[in-house]
Amino acid sequence: GQQVMQIPQYQHVQEGEDFTTYCNSSTTLSNIQWYKQRPGGHPVFLIQLVKSGEVKKQKRLTFQFGEAKKNSSLHITATQTTDVGTYFCAGPANSGYSTLTFGKGTMLLVSP
Amino acid sequence: KAGVTQTPRYLIKTRGQQVTLSCSPISGHRSVSWYQQTPGQGLQFLFEYFSETQRNKGNFPGRFSGRQFSNSRSEMNVSTLELGDSALYLCASSHGRSSGANVLTFGAGSRLTVL
Numbered sequence: 001g002q003q004v005m006q007i008p009q010y011q012h013v014q015e016g017e018d019f020t021t022y023c024n025s026s027t028t029l030s031n032i033q034w035y036k037q038r039p040g041g042h043p044v045f046l047i048q049l050v051k052s053g054e055v056k057k058q059k060r061l062t063f064q065f066g067e068a069k070k071n072s073s074l075h076i077t078a079t080q081t082t083d084v085g086t087y088f089c090a091g092p093a094n095s096g097y098s099t100l101t102f103g104k105g106t107m108l109l110v111s112p
Numbered sequence: 113k114a115g116v117t118q119t120p121r122y123l124i125k126t127r128g129q130q131v132t133l134s135c136s137p138i139s140g141h142r143s144v145s146w147y148q149q150t151p152g153q154g155l156q157f158l159f160e161y162f163s164e165t166q167r168n169k170g171n172f173p174g175r176f177s178g179r180q181f182s183n184s185r186s187e188m189n190v191s192t193l194e195l196g197d198s199a200l201y202l203c204a205s206s207h208g209r210s211s212g213a214n215v216l217t218f219g220a221g222s223r224l225t226v227l
Contacts, residue, residue, distance in 0.1 A: 035218075043155070043202070045216065048213070092213070097143070097208065
């Protein structure tokens, strides 16, 4: 079945360092979404990428969608303690409708 | 506008019991999806309801069921609880109009502990 894989599973950085998480799908995606879940919280939508090779920025966060629309990345420049959380990528499930297949997420810890 | 509301937020049950969780979506959203989140398995899709009809179902046993009411509120039920059902159950609402492109708004979740 469809799989969405993320690496790394976990990363611990010092405040001010950069961070990148990678997402790979076993199938071509029509779009990819990124969510953030703070510790003890729930996933919150960050962004959706639709076009091949698309790059979008949100302040210190840069999101990319691969040319083949099977991979994506999230890069955070100069991390802050507020960036702590788990970042999930998600793509439309083969079964369609509103169903998303989520990666297992990358947990980011930031030490001050 | 109000977000997605889930109740109860926390509950403890014993093996063999059953549980019902409730979800009120964002006003105007007709799609409600349920996900189970565990440390080992991540976010796993349970089912999706749209206009009172289940239109998608994940790979969970029949002990997991749900329904949606005419006001789009949804409930999920787990019968004959097992220890492995301990998890955070997340409800997410969306417009549900665009297949594959709907953005999900999650509720705070219902944390179920089975003893």
